[in-house]
Amino acid sequence: MAQEIIKPLDTRSETMVVFTVSVVILIVALVAILLRREAGIERYLLPYQISAYSDLESDVQAIYQDLYAAALEIDAVHDESGEGWPSIVELEEEYMAPFTRDRAWAERGQIRWTTFTFSHSRRHVAAYFGQAQKSTSLGSLLLILNHRHQDDDTNAIAAVLEEESHMDIWYDATGELAFQGEYEDGTLIATGWKEVIPYKGDDEISRLKREN
Amino acid sequence: MIRRILYGLIVIVCFGGLALGVGPVAQSKPKLEIGVTLLPYYSFVANIVGDLAEVSPLIPAEQDPHGYKPLPQDIKRISDFDVLVVNGIGHDEFAFEILKAAQLTGNIPLIFANDGVALIPVSGTGPNDKSVNSHTFVSITTSIQQIQSIARSLAALDPENGMQYKKNARTYSRKLRRLKAQYMQKLVDVQISNFRCATIHGAYGYFLHEFGIKISAVIEPRHGVEPSAAQLMSTIDKIKEVDVDVIFSEMKFSNKYVDTIRRETGVSVYSFSHISGGPYEPDSFEREMQKNMEALTQALLEVNERDRASNPSL
Numbered sequence: 001m002a003q004e005i006i007k008p009l010d011t012r013s014e015t016m017v018v019f020t021v022s023v024v025i026l027i028v029a030l031v032a033i034l035l036r037r038e039a040g041i042e043r044y045l046l047p048y049q050i051s052a053y054s055d056l057e058s059d060v061q062a063i064y065q066d067l068y069a070a071a072l073e074i075d076a077v078h079d080e081s082g083e084g085w086p087s088i089v090e091l092e093e094e095y096m097a098p099f100t101r102d103r104a105w106a107e108r109g110q111i112r113w114t115t116f117t118f119s120h121s122r123r124h125v126a127a128y129f130g131q132a133q134k135s136t137s138l139g140s141l142l143l144i145l146n147h148r149h150q151d152d153d154t155n156a157i158a159a160v161l162e163e164e165s166h167m168d169i170w171y172d173a174t175g176e177l178a179f180q181g182e183y184e185d186g187t188l189i190a191t192g193w194k195e196v197i198p199y200k201g202d203d204e205i206s207r208l209k210r211e212n
Numbered sequence: 213m214i215r216r217i218l219y220g221l222i223v224i225v226c227f228g229g230l231a232l233g234v235g236p237v238a239q240s241k242p243k244l245e246i247g248v249t250l251l252p253y254y255s256f257v258a259n260i261v262g263d264l265a266e267v268s269p270l271i272p273a274e275q276d277p278h279g280y281k282p283l284p285q286d287i288k289r290i291s292d293f294d295v296l297v298v299n300g301i302g303h304d305e306f307a308f309e310i311l312k313a314a315q316l317t318g319n320i321p322l323i324f325a326n327d328g329v330a331l332i333p334v335s336g337t338g339p340n341d342k343s344v345n346s347h348t349f350v351s352i353t354t355s356i357q358q359i360q361s362i363a364r365s366l367a368a369l370d371p372e373n374g375m376q377y378k379k380n381a382r383t384y385s386r387k388l389r390r391l392k393a394q395y396m397q398k399l400v401d402v403q404i405s406n407f408r409c410a411t412i413h414g415a416y417g418y419f420l421h422e423f424g425i426k427i428s429a430v431i432e433p434r435h436g437v438e439p440s441a442a443q444l445m446s447t448i449d450k451i452k453e454v455d456v457d458v459i460f461s462e463m464k465f466s467n468k469y470v471d472t473i474r475r476e477t478g479v480s481v482y483s484f485s486h487i488s489g490g491p492y493e494p495d496s497f498e499r500e501m502q503k504n505m506e507a508l509t510q511a512l513l514e515v516n517e518r519d520r521a522s523n524p525s526l
Binding site: 052053054058059061062064065066068069072073076080094095096097100102103104107108198199200201202203204205208 | 300333344357378385390397399
């Protein structure tokens with residue numbers, strides 16, 4: 001008679017398999033969580049860009065916040081007037097940080113601001129250059145507002161396509177870079193300025209929509 | 213003859229009346245009905261539109277938006293709005309639930325007040341734990357950004373009144389900046405850079421930032437929930453660890469907990485307004501921000517006095 005040997009169940013093998021699978025699942029989940037967090041808030045930055053959200057030291061971030069807010073108003077004023085850009089004195093009189101000389105200004109390097117304005121054909125550019133006078137760690141900031149306005153002869157469709165405006169804020173941590181009016185991106189990058197990229201409300205709104 | 217004169221007079225009166233609009237009444241365009249989700253947005257929009265539009269809150273004044281659960285009457289209320297102004301970055305999720313319940317998602321235009329605002333993480337958190345601070349409405353600087361943004365959006369929706377909205381926004385922004393400048397003026401002899409503080413709730417980063425204050429730690433029992441004894445002890449231990457000059461609590465935080473913290477840590481406690489409850493009035497935001505600036509100024513002056521007393525050379 002043929003004999004068939006039936007081996008008893010090897011619980012040790014089963015336990016090892018379940019344990020190994022559990023560990024693999026945990027590792028995969030952990031990696032997925034970490035990857036998701038890293039991809040959550042920060043956007044991809046080019047080598048000459050830094051993040052306003054995570055790369056600026058606290059005082060510089062605060063000055064950046066003020067400058068960003070001021071830039072939106074300066075931009076609106078220029079848009080409505082069509083020609084002028086507010087001077088530093090006008091911005092001080094409006095109590096507009098970071099130009100106004102209050103306690104926060106006094107403790108954040110007492111930044112000295114100068115303006116440069118350019119008008120060429122339909123392009124209007126303003127630069128607000130700020131250098132810390134009382135601190136070696138704050139560096140310098142540069143706000144560039146660049147408007148290209150439509151011609152009176154431009155038809156409505158072309159006007160929409162042609163009119164453009166944008167603003168950029170640049171940062172030099174060393175405080176040593178001068179600014180004499182060379183506002184083109186290429187020149188600023190070549191001389192060592194870093195473009196500061198904000199994490200804005202619409203970025204967060206998009207992220208929340210993706211999560212939901 | 214007299215009859216002809218009378219008929220002539222009747223004709224003249226009729227035509228004259230029509231010319232003056234005594235006849236059929238000219239239809240005036242209905243005002244825009246603007247809904248808002250949070251108390252500060254009520255003030256922002258009311259100051260932008262004045263009498264040119266109607267502003268209504270989505271939830272009642274006494275309700276805390278944190279963890280608010282929508283009610284059936286909210287669904288009726290939202291359907292009356294032509295447009296809704298939202299925070300959109302985590303502070304009014306209830307509004308999106310109400311829209312969904314009312315089956316109006318995508319049907320009511322939304323103005324995301326924070327669309328163009330540059331955000332910062334909650335202060336006092338580590339480099340690997342940077343969560344977005346959604347409290348852009350507890351600050352003069354970021355509120356002004358939102359006011360300008362809301363005005364532009366309303367101008368696009370209501371072009372007839374657009375120029376006035378933008379003009380009103382600029383006037384209101386100037387008023388808020390002057391208010392901040394008044395408090396900054398009180399601090400002209402205060403050394404801000406050495407000041408160390410902790411906050412109970414991560415709402416005040418934008419506000420303290422604009423006054424030049426760095427936050428050492430955010431110690432946060434669950435918002436809107438009374439802390440347990442264990443949570444309170446943990447809070448007290450953390451405060452002792454961070455070694456701060458002042459703790460900024462919240463006005464809604466129970467006095468008994470504030471007193472316990474003060475007694476156990478020896479640290480002065482001042483309270484801020486979260487600006488999330490109270491009557492919906494055009495000047496509510498200014499009033500609440502004044503309370504915050506007053507509390508901050510008092511704290512800074514107290515610490516400055518104490519430092520001068522212990523180090524007369526300052």
